[in-house]
Amino acid sequence: MPTVDLPQGRVHYREFGPTDGPAVVLVHGLLVTGELWTQVAEALAGAGIRSVVPDLPLGAHPIALNDDADLSPRGVARLILDLLAALDLTHVTLVGNDTGGALCQFLIDADASRIGRLVLTNCDAFDQFPPPPFGLLVKLGRRAGRVRFMANSIRPKALRHSMLGYGGLVRDKLDPELTRRWITPALTDAGVRRDAARFMGAVDPQDLLDVSTRLGEFTKPVTLLWGNADRFFKLDFAHRLRDAFPDATLVEIEGAKTFVALDEPQRVAAGIRAACDVPR
Incomplete structure (x- = not known):
């Protein structure tokens, strides 16, 4: 897997599709990796779209x-x-899910010059950062030792795939090897636990609420690809987020939950492809 050295440190990334294709950057959320997007990125690669x-x-x-x-x-x-600057990516289609959707909003608030369009799937917005009951998880994770406790508590597959773990975020069965890879760094690397605790310690719903007051300044196209079976980010939340942007379209994805990229990867890829104006 390639890496890039940034001022913050070395970051791993995956790349799919032709290097000269339209660039899509896929942003994941808390306590998962970019593997969340693998099936979507593979489908985009088949349409000639580059994904980072x-x-x-x-x-x-x-x-x-x-x-x-x-x-x-x-x-x-x-x-x-x-990362976008280091890889010389411009006119990027920026795609976010879960916590990653909040990060995309912080990004366009800071500097949207490299962004051509925004695609948000089920994600945090306004003061739902995160939505209940995940605020308790974020508060618990503000100390590195507790991050290890959290990962260890869902080490058994049955618990990883239960409502206490990742199970409530998907419609279909999870790959146990994938979810095992997601928890392993927090179990084995003190630096990873420190990083996670620093992030969770800095999460403040008021910060994202402040950003929401300026979403209307982002005049480039926005597409919301929203799983309508999500119990945490419900469809009326997507309506509110759509209305915050001046040029936004909402596409419902029937039966999908928070991790819509796992539940309906082909439909998510089709939505991103349409946002990029790339034919099937």
Whole structure:
């Protein structure tokens, strides 16, 4: 897997599709990696679209960042901007899910010059950062030792795939090897636990609510690809988010939950392809 050295440290990323194709950057959320997007990125590659999928420092990343890295939500948004610059990506279709959708909003608030369009799937917005009951998880994770406790508590597959783990975020069965890879760094690497705790310690719903007051300044196209069976980010939340942008379209994805990229990867890829104006 390729890496890029940024001011914050070394970041792993995956790349799919032709290097000269339209660029899509896929942003994941808390306690998962870019593998969340693999099936979507593979489908996009088949349509000639280049996808760049970083593993962000959100608790499942394979290598810890520098001790002095800014791992607040705004800091991680800046890291994504630095990644775009390092890879010389412009007119990017920026796609976010879950916590990653919040990071995309922080990013466009800071500097949208490299972004051509925005695609948000089920994600945090306004003061839902995160939505109940995940605020308790974020509060618990503000200390590195507790991050290890959280990962260890869902080490058995039955618990990883239950409502206590990732099970409530998907409609279909999870790949146990994938979810095992997601928790392993927090179990084995103190630096990863430190990074995750720093991020969760800096999460403040008021910061994202403040960003929401300026979403109307982003005049480029926005597409919302929203799983309508999500119990945490419900469809009326998507309506509210759509109305916050001046040029936004909402596409419902029937039966999908929070991790819509796992539940309906082909439909998500089709929605991104349409946003990029790339024919089937």
